[in-house]
Amino acid sequence: MEVVERARAILGPAHVLSDPTDTAPFLADWRGRYRGAALAVVRPADAAQVAAIVRLCAEIGTPLVPQGGNTGVVGGAIPDATGRSLVLSLSRLNRIRETDPVGDSLTVEAGCTLAAVQAAAEAADRLFPMSLGSEGSCQIGGTIATNAGGTAVLRYGPMRDLVLGLEVVLPDGTLWNGLRALRKDNTGYALKHLFIGAEGTLGIVTAATLKLFPRPRSVATAFLALPSLEAALRVFARLRGALGDRVTTAEILSEPQLASVLAHVPGTGRPLAAVLPWYLLVEVTDPLAGLELAERLEDLLAEGLEDGSVADAAVARSQAQAAAMWKLRHSVSEANRKSGIVVGHDTAVPVARIPDFVARATAAVAAVRPDARVVAVGHIGDGNIHLVVLLPESLRASAEPLDAVAQAISAAVHREAIALGGTISAEHGIGQGMRDALAAFKGPAEMSLMQGIKRLFDPQGLMNPGKLVAPAPD
Amino acid sequence: MEVVERARAILGPAHVLSDPTDTAPFLADWRGRYRGAALAVVRPADAAQVAAIVRLCAEIGTPLVPQGGNTGVVGGAIPDATGRSLVLSLSRLNRIRETDPVGDSLTVEAGCTLAAVQAAAEAADRLFPMSLGSEGSCQIGGTIATNAGGTAVLRYGPMRDLVLGLEVVLPDGTLWNGLRALRKDNTGYALKHLFIGAEGTLGIVTAATLKLFPRPRSVATAFLALPSLEAALRVFARLRGALGDRVTTAEILSEPQLASVLAHVPGTGRPLAAVLPWYLLVEVTDPLAGLELAERLEDLLAEGLEDGSVADAAVARSQAQAAAMWKLRHSVSEANRKSGIVVGHDTAVPVARIPDFVARATAAVAAVRPDARVVAVGHIGDGNIHLVVLLPESLRASAEPLDAVAQAISAAVHREAIALGGTISAEHGIGQGMRDALAAFKGPAEMSLMQGIKRLFDPQGLMNPGKLVAPAPD
Numbered sequence: 001m002e003v004v005e006r007a008r009a010i011l012g013p014a015h016v017l018s019d020p021t022d023t024a025p026f027l028a029d030w031r032g033r034y035r036g037a038a039l040a041v042v043r044p045a046d047a048a049q050v051a052a053i054v055r056l057c058a059e060i061g062t063p064l065v066p067q068g069g070n071t072g073v074v075g076g077a078i079p080d081a082t083g084r085s086l087v088l089s090l091s092r093l094n095r096i097r098e099t100d101p102v103g104d105s106l107t108v109e110a111g112c113t114l115a116a117v118q119a120a121a122e123a124a125d126r127l128f129p130m131s132l133g134s135e136g137s138c139q140i141g142g143t144i145a146t147n148a149g150g151t152a153v154l155r156y157g158p159m160r161d162l163v164l165g166l167e168v169v170l171p172d173g174t175l176w177n178g179l180r181a182l183r184k185d186n187t188g189y190a191l192k193h194l195f196i197g198a199e200g201t202l203g204i205v206t207a208a209t210l211k212l213f214p215r216p217r218s219v220a221t222a223f224l225a226l227p228s229l230e231a232a233l234r235v236f237a238r239l240r241g242a243l244g245d246r247v248t249t250a251e252i253l254s255e256p257q258l259a260s261v262l263a264h265v266p267g268t269g270r271p272l273a274a275v276l277p278w279y280l281l282v283e284v285t286d287p288l289a290g291l292e293l294a295e296r297l298e299d300l301l302a303e304g305l306e307d308g309s310v311a312d313a314a315v316a317r318s319q320a321q322a323a324a325m326w327k328l329r330h331s332v333s334e335a336n337r338k339s340g341i342v343v344g345h346d347t348a349v350p351v352a353r354i355p356d357f358v359a360r361a362t363a364a365v366a367a368v369r370p371d372a373r374v375v376a377v378g379h380i381g382d383g384n385i386h387l388v389v390l391l392p393e394s395l396r397a398s399a400e401p402l403d404a405v406a407q408a409i410s411a412a413v414h415r416e417a418i419a420l421g422g423t424i425s426a427e428h429g430i431g432q433g434m435r436d437a438l439a440a441f442k443g444p445a446e447m448s449l450m451q452g453i454k455r456l457f458d459p460q461g462l463m464n465p466g467k468l469v470a471p472a473p474d
Numbered sequence: 475m476e477v478v479e480r481a482r483a484i485l486g487p488a489h490v491l492s493d494p495t496d497t498a499p500f501l502a503d504w505r506g507r508y509r510g511a512a513l514a515v516v517r518p519a520d521a522a523q524v525a526a527i528v529r530l531c532a533e534i535g536t537p538l539v540p541q542g543g544n545t546g547v548v549g550g551a552i553p554d555a556t557g558r559s560l561v562l563s564l565s566r567l568n569r570i571r572e573t574d575p576v577g578d579s580l581t582v583e584a585g586c587t588l589a590a591v592q593a594a595a596e597a598a599d600r601l602f603p604m605s606l607g608s609e610g611s612c613q614i615g616g617t618i619a620t621n622a623g624g625t626a627v628l629r630y631g632p633m634r635d636l637v638l639g640l641e642v643v644l645p646d647g648t649l650w651n652g653l654r655a656l657r658k659d660n661t662g663y664a665l666k667h668l669f670i671g672a673e674g675t676l677g678i679v680t681a682a683t684l685k686l687f688p689r690p691r692s693v694a695t696a697f698l699a700l701p702s703l704e705a706a707l708r709v710f711a712r713l714r715g716a717l718g719d720r721v722t723t724a725e726i727l728s729e730p731q732l733a734s735v736l737a738h739v740p741g742t743g744r745p746l747a748a749v750l751p752w753y754l755l756v757e758v759t760d761p762l763a764g765l766e767l768a769e770r771l772e773d774l775l776a777e778g779l780e781d782g783s784v785a786d787a788a789v790a791r792s793q794a795q796a797a798a799m800w801k802l803r804h805s806v807s808e809a810n811r812k813s814g815i816v817v818g819h820d821t822a823v824p825v826a827r828i829p830d831f832v833a834r835a836t837a838a839v840a841a842v843r844p845d846a847r848v849v850a851v852g853h854i855g856d857g858n859i860h861l862v863v864l865l866p867e868s869l870r871a872s873a874e875p876l877d878a879v880a881q882a883i884s885a886a887v888h889r890e891a892i893a894l895g896g897t898i899s900a901e902h903g904i905g906q907g908m909r910d911a912l913a914a915f916k917g918p919a920e921m922s923l924m925q926g927i928k929r930l931f932d933p934q935g936l937m938n939p940g941k942l943v944a945p946a947p948d
Contacts, residue, residue: 102707102826103857104714147660158658161635174919181824183856184632184900186621186671187912188942189924193667197660214718233576240578244688244761245719287718288770296762350655352576382657383577426658438661445648450663452930457923468662 003062003086004040010052015043015092026067026087027078034075034432037083038065045092047109047167047175047206053088054204055173063465064088066200068142069113071134073344074431076146076199080466090141093206096120104212105164105181110141110205117210126212129156133330141205147197149427151329154381155248155285156213158427160196167207168195171458181209194453199429200464202457216248216285220293221322222301225276225312229355232278234309235301236380239282242300246293249283250381251329257336257375257388258328264338265331271324274312280380281329283322332377332388340373340390343406345413348384349422357420361387364412372409384426387413414441430468439470477536477560478514484526489517489566500541500561501552508549508906511557512539519566521583521641521649521680527562528678529647537936538562540674542616543587545608547818548905550620550673554940564615567680570594578686579638579655584615584679591684600686603630607804615679621671623901625803628855629722629759630687632901634670641681642669645932655683668927673903674938676931690722690759694767695796696775699750699786703829706752708783709775710854713756716774720767723757724855725803731810731849731862732802738812739805745798748786754854755803757796806851806862814847814864817880819887822858823896831894835861838886843879858900861887888915904942913944 008016017023018040028035039062044050057064063085067077079085093109094116100106101124108117114135121128132138132150142148144166148159156162165180178192195202226232232252240247253261255277262268272279284293294315304310316322336342349357362374371392378385389409395402414424414437423441430438439447450469454461461471482490491497492514502509513536518524531538537559541551553559567583568590574580575598582591588609595602606612606624616622618640622633630636639654652666669676700706706726714721727735729751736742746753758767768789778784790796810816823831836848845866852859863883869876888898888911897915904912913921924943928935935945 100824100826102711103824105824149658149660153658157635158660160664161631170919170923176917176919178920180897181895182822182897182900183825184623184627184822184853184858185897186623186632186820186899186901186903187897187915188904188920189672189676189927190634190664190667190670191920191923193664196664198663202663214715237576241688242762288716346660348656348658350574350577350579351657352574379658384658421655423654423656423659423661425660426656427660429660430662441661443650445644445650446652446662446665449644449665449931453663453927456926456930 003056003060006056007040007042007053007086010056011042011044011049015045017041017043026070026089029075029078030071031073034078036079036081038079038085038087039083041087041089043089043092047093047169050088050204050206051169051173051175054169054171057086057462058172058460061460061462062086063462065464066090066145066204068110068139068145069134069137071138072142072146072429072431074429074433076429076431076467077142088204090139097207099124100181101126103181105209106212107179107181107207107209108140109207110139112140114138114140114143121212124212125215127215128210129213130159130162133333140208144196144205144208145199146429149384151249151251151379153379154250155245160193162211163192163196163208164211165209166192166195166205168203168205170203171460171463179207179209197429199431199468201454201468202463214287216287217289218286218291218293220284220297221316221325222282222297223271223314223325224280224282224301224310225272225274226278226280226309227276227311229278229358231309232280232380233351233354235280235304238304239300240381243284243296246284246286247282248285249281250379251281252376252378252380252385253279253329254376256373257332257377260339260375261328261331261335264335268328268331269324271314272312276311281325336375336388336390340392341395341402343389343391343409345387345410346426346428347387347413347417347422347424348382348426349417349420351381351383353420353422354380354383354385357416357422358385358387361413361416364416365389365409368408368412369405382426432467435468435470475513477530477534480530481514481516481527481560484530485516485518485523489519491515491517500544500563503549503552504545505547508552510553510555512553512559512561513557515561515563517563517566521567521643524562524678524680525643525647525649528643528645531560531936532646532934535934535936536560537939539938540564540619540678542584542613543608543611545612546616546620546905547902548907550903550905550941551616562678564613571681573598574655575600577655579683580686581653581655581681581683582614583681584613586614588612588614588617595686598686599689601689602684603687604633604636607807614682618670618679618682619673620903623858625723625725625853627853628724629719634667636685637666637670637682638685639683640666640669640679642677642679644677645934645937653681653683671903673905673942675928675942676937688761690761691763692760692765692767694758694771695790695799696756696771697745697788697799698754698756698775698784699746699748700752700754700783701750701785703752703832705783706754706854707825707828709754709778712778713774714855717758717770720758720760721756721855722759723755724853725755726850726852726854726859727753727803728850730847731806731851734813734849735802735805735809738809742802742805743798745788746786750785755799810849810862810864814866815869815876817863817865817883819861819884820900820902821861821887821891821896821898822856822900823891823894825855825857827894827896828854828857828859831890831896832859832861835887835890838890839863839883842882842886846883856900906941909942909944
């Protein structure tokens with residue numbers, strides 16, 4: 001293929017992979033749900049080489065699929081099955097370009113892992129607050145392309161809120177330098193925000209200037225048992241009303257979710273004797289050292305115990321106790337994979353509608369599949385509850401096509417979220433897995449504007465084709 | 475005119491103004507720098523009437539200029555001189571539609587004043603944090619269209635960060651309901667962010683769902699005298715490092731700026747005996763009641779006095795003392811108008827470059843006009859220093875055209891900001907006054923994308939024509 005030969009000339013032969021053994025890890029996602037084919041995997045070293053590859057692809061008409069750490073769950077970084085594309089790995093763009101402790105900013109290349117970015121911030125005595133299960137391998141470019149979320153969104157916002165500036169290779173190969181380390185810039189349309197969350201369909205992010213924050217120097221962690229989701233909202237409102245943005249994390253787990261973790265993940269245990277329908281993991285942080293946050297939290301929880309919104313609560317007395325509470329949250333995916341066939345969801349609704357949503361969606365799932373179990377885990381302050389439906393493993397051997405079952409379940413869950421003013425994708429993105437659901441979710445006005453933007457930026461349709469937005473029907 | 479007659483049929487004759495006495499207040503800005511003409515001023519009552527007017531204009535080909543409180547400084551809401559446009563006033567869309575204290579959100583119509591939105595939040599025991607000098611008359615739709623800033627951006631971000639969802643009438647008259655009260659929504663391109671800051675050139679915002687915050691229950695205010703801008707950055711870093719986001723406001727004033735306020739505004743006085751080159755007004759807030767924030771602040775300022783970054787400081791001991799400090803900041807515009815011909819600027823640079831920028835830009839202004847005085851006021855944590863150039867009133871009587879003098883001065887100031895990685899508009903927007911400067915500031919790739927977006931959304935070019943982005947040359 002001409003494009004592969006010319007890519008070798010640009011990048012050197014060592015950085016254009018075409019042997020199937022070498023390319024295999026780039027052609028499937030980590031859960032094994034999406035699988036594709038490609039002419040080759042190209043590994044440029046810097047933004048100029050990315051631009052050269054994009055120009056080459058624009059000239060020849062070769063589709064390009066950018067890929068970061070390949071930790072996504074919606075197939076956004078996996079090429080289609082035609083084998084016509086190049087996969088462009090950003091892994092070699094892994095330099096920390098600049099740290100500015102006075103301006104509280106950090107400029108990094110797209111291929112830096114999230115953990116490397118966190119470490120660079122810490123080396124400057126600052127915090128980069130995004131925190132994800134996959135932080136050791138996901139890349140910052142991927143978190144920007146998908147507007148990633150995680151457990152600190154409540155306090156610091158999603159990736160969109162953490163990006164000051166971007167460097168992007170546009171679909172014609174132009175390198176756009178939008179790396180402005182500015183806190184305010186009111187000069188026209190917010191191009192930066194178009195690229196964030198666009199999943200590589202409008203251009204390829206090669207570097208970003210990120211916001212840094214003071215490091216937390218006082219921390220308190222608590223685990224609460226709650227009689228209901230209504231009670232969880234009441235105690236969350238109490239904490240946030242009194243402590244404001246000190247409430248960094250508020251993660252909710254249903255009792256079946258906790259039970260699944262305890263059953264399947266070694267080294268976990270109940271922090272509380274009480275068995276109740278819901279649990280909340282709360283973390284409170286402050287940049288001031290020496291604050292008695294644990295005491296504050298205990299006072300507030302005592303008020304909750306009095307008014308019945310909290311049934312029981314434990315405030316961690318040591319880092320080890322706090323880590324044990326966090327381990328319950330972090331073990332959710334592992335536990336669920338071990339306890340059945342997982343049909344996950346990423347819905348969000350207005351915070352006040354969470355109880356309604358969980359009740360209605362659980363009932364809707366039961367109506368579709370009486371044999372399904374539903375566990376729930378999520379970010380209560382973001383309205384983002386992941387309803388995880390677990391199907392019996394025996395289904396794999398049955399005549400029923402699993403995909404159709406999963407689709408019927410997801411359609412039911414999405415319907416309830418939409419009916420309550422919610423969204424079908426809060427933090428995972430659209431990729432290929434949610435593309436058709438998106439087209440049904442958005443009204444025609446919005447879909448048509450999105451298709452117009454796609455055509456404007458990428459008239460040849462070469463940038464991560466088939467992801468996020470389907471082409472307009474002719 | 476057909477369009478005026480048909481607008482009367484849609485809105486009723488009382489809400490289509492064409493008598494020059496009635497329309498005059500809508501055809502010039504409050505500073506009297508921009509003046510235009512219009513067929514009529516239309517005053518729709520709700521989003522459906524806005525949509526009907528926009529459809530009518532799209533059909534006939536009549537340009538539309540949306541207008542909120544008409545408090546802008548760049549002429550963004552004033553029609554051109556051709557008299558071919560309709561001015562569309564949003565003032566009658568002034569309902570608070572919904573308050574959601576559990577979800578910490580508020581849905582309001584575009585014509586609500588900022589003060590009315592603040593009051594609605596307070597009635598729900600919450601804070602809507604945006605704070606501007608013009609808050610009694612500016613409208614929330616205008617603050618969204620211009621991505622307004624103000625004195626609380628440091629803590630809460632500009633308007634862009636405060637908007638959860640929007641309702642927008644698109645240029646073809648479609649009413650797009652994007653009023654999602656969601657904290658997270660990752661479903662495709664960020665259309666919301668395109669409309670924010672677009673100054674009505676892509677559509678007309680008719681309502682918004684806004685974020686609310688816990689009300690501050692502990693507050694401390696201090697006024698600092700500082701030997702240099704470098705020292706100001708050091709003390710700011712110390713405060714933010716220790717207190718984090720409790721530092722809600724950090725407003726810097728130069729000694730000539732303070733002197734101008736003291737000379738021209740009755741009822742003002744020096745909070746400190748010391749006369750030094752720079753002053754900082756700091757406000758620290760916390761949602762927790764009963765905190766000893768003033769003591770914390772005193773401890774930190776004592777450290778600053780010891781290391782020489784602070785020359786003198788006063789922490790307000792009463793609300794009256796705090797109000798007197800704030801009055802100095804709020805009187806800046808009035809004082810400057812009284813002390814000369816004002817050539818204002820709205821530059822921002824990376825925070826660490828502020829000292830460089832002020833030194834270089836002041837020297838550049840002196841090189842252009844030795845008779846100019848420069849005062850400076852701004853938001854130090856945002857990197858947004860307003861360099862205000864005061865020219866002698868005698869210039870009005872001279873043969874030199876004032877516009878040319880002002881342009882030469884602004885070009886020099888902008889050049890220095892750009893050279894330091896800065897922007898020429900941090901919070902005021904582009905409107906008509908900065909449009910040509912914008913085209914020079916942005917590179918061709920970005921201008922061309924912006925022009926493409928304008929064409930995509932508004933192919934007839936009827937939405938606030940001549941503002942923000944000039945049409946692409948044919």
